[in-house]
Amino acid sequence: DAMVIQNPRYQVTQFGKPVTLSCSQTLNHNVMYWYQQKSSQAPKLLFHYYDKDFNNEADTPDNFQSRRPNTSFCFLDIRSPGLGDAAMYLCATSRDWPGSQETQYFGPGTRLLVL
């Protein structure tokens, strides 16, 4: 029944050790988003894929990369995590076209802890 799945739910990594978070969807939506959310703050968009087109937010650090090998899967790679990267990472999907007003569907999130 799950529509947007994120694995793992909790991830502990060491300072500087690369980590990959994964997201998959069963909705066949064309857009997938990655958000970073720190405690008591709004989600901050890192980047999104519109179909295969990658769109990076201007203030997303180079340390964050993403891959979307197919419609269903999207990965967030953090090349050298710092203590400031500890956060909740939310994946979302939507069915979009110019002017659409469809809602986003969110996964349960991955909480990243950097030691």
Place this chain on the structure above:
Amino acid sequence: AQKITQTQPGMFVQEKEAVTLDCTYDTSDQSYGLFWYKQPSSGEMIFLIYQGSYDEQNATEGRYSLNFQKARKSANLVISASQLGDSAMYFCAMREGTSGGSYIPTFGRGTSLIVHP
């Protein structure tokens, strides 16, 4: 300027009472959509309700209703008969949507709602 403003960082309500969470927005588009999401402590963002800018009636979904005042650019969420499980963060979001415009939603900073017995 912020596109979505939620002025209440925290709200308290007694169980079974109604509560209104405020949201104002700023856009020059004629066509846009407004959304409310609930985020419990577990972290998942749950879609609650949607209001389109051309919808003449206020949206309702069960105990949730959206008090849409277009001239004032406000889209307040009303939760009737609050339950303990309603304790969560609530985010207001907007998508501006004319053809060629950005479809990326903008989120407010959220309101923390605590329902006490």
